[in-house]
Amino acid sequence: MIEKKRIDGVLDSIGKTPIIYLKNLSEELSIRLYAKMESQNPGKSLKDRSSKNIILKAIDEGEIDKDTTIIESSSGNMAIGLSRICKLLGLKLIMVVDPNINHHTLNLIRVYGAKVEIVDKKDHSGSYLKARLETVKMLLKSIPNSYTSNQYSNPNNPEAQKEIFSEIVTSLGTYPDYLFVSVSTCGTLKGILDEVNHTNAHTKVIAVDAVGSIIFGGNASTRYLPGMGASKHTEFDIYNNLHAHILIPELDSVAGCKLLLEKECILAGGSTGAQVSALYNLIEKIESNASVCIIVADDGERYLDTIYNEDWVQQKLGLENDMDDLSLVG
Structure with missing residues (x-):
């Protein structure tokens, strides 16, 4: 028999992550932008x-x-x-x-x-x-x-992710107008969509995928950034009440990471950078002063040798110049 009581304290530290207001990006984009800091779980990811x-x-x-x-x-x-x-x-x-x-x-x-x-x-x-x-x-x-554990089809994967949306609502005191969610197994997206539907929230959920992924169709191609995209279709039903989806090139995901670091001093993984890139792509379709939330799925420290390494980005993702020239704007 497995003794679970001895780890209750550690398990209790999972979830209930903070949500923070991104002041600089909010002012630049004329919205109210928040980040759900899943990187602050004990294992540093959702x-x-x-x-x-x-x-x-x-x-x-x-x-x-x-x-x-x-x-x-x-x-x-x-x-x-x-x-x-x-x-x-x-x-x-x-x-x-x-x-x-x-x-x-x-x-x-x-x-x-x-x-x-x-x-x-x-x-x-x-x-x-x-x-x-x-x-x-x-x-x-x-x-x-x-x-x-089969994260690709196990219903207990999205069931756990439902809590992210309910925690966002509790922290904000209301439903966000928009919520960006990166996809791979689609467990997070499925869980959030289920909770949005269950609560009849007005939140528009936007799925963010990688170019080269086939989750939403298209042709598969080589990808290098972990945590986003897949070369197989998801086994979860993710189409009920999904507002939109967008495909982001991996180099733009890195640019999003760089921008988030420069503007808000948040060191995040590639899936978060993709959400920032997606937001910039869609900002003209988002009304002024709308409440928008991104999910910082993991901590960027584990990507110092990849996403935040200029040589790696040049070699793997085809960056032609240096990282200083990598931008989502201008």
Whole structure:
């Protein structure tokens, strides 16, 4: 039997993240812009919520015991969130990752005690996702008493993300007019849309995806930034009450990160930068003084060697000049 009481204090620290007013960007764009700081979860991302909910629900439903091996595909924040939860519970974890994982994340999940399987087989679009999922299936067949958290279709993923919207509403005292949500597994988007529909909120939800992702159709192509986009269609229903979606080039996501750092001194990951870029793309369609919220999904420190590294951006994303010339405006 797994003893959960000993980790109640740590688990209680997940969620209830602050929301802050972005004064400088608000004045520049003539809106009221807020940031939901999911980067201030103990694992520094919103995937702490999903990891906690998925694992604890599986324990309650008898799918996991103290001898179970957890298996998941992730090269980003879910890997860190699950590694922390499994460390706390004394559970074995195998993370299936790919070469796009950054060194910081890889080192973190190993420090938390996870075993790492690295796949190196790309599909026709240049993505490793198919190979990662096939490896998960193979491991499930070969390892007795194994369980996959399967963030791509597990309903306990979006269920955990519902809280983000309710916390935003509580902090603001009202529904925001617009909410930007980056997508990958689409668990966050699904959870937020469910809560918007449940509360009959007037909030217009805008999904932000990466160019090269096929979540909303189109052709798959190579992507380098973790945490956004996918080379497969989502298994969650994300079309009920979705206001709009927008595709952002990865270089523009980096520009959004740079702008957020310069204007508000917030160091965020690429999915947040994509939301900032999307906001600038759509600002002429947003009424003056509207309340707008973005979600800072994770902390930017784990991307110092990638998103915030000029050589990496030039090599991987095709930046022709230096980072000082990278801008969303002008």
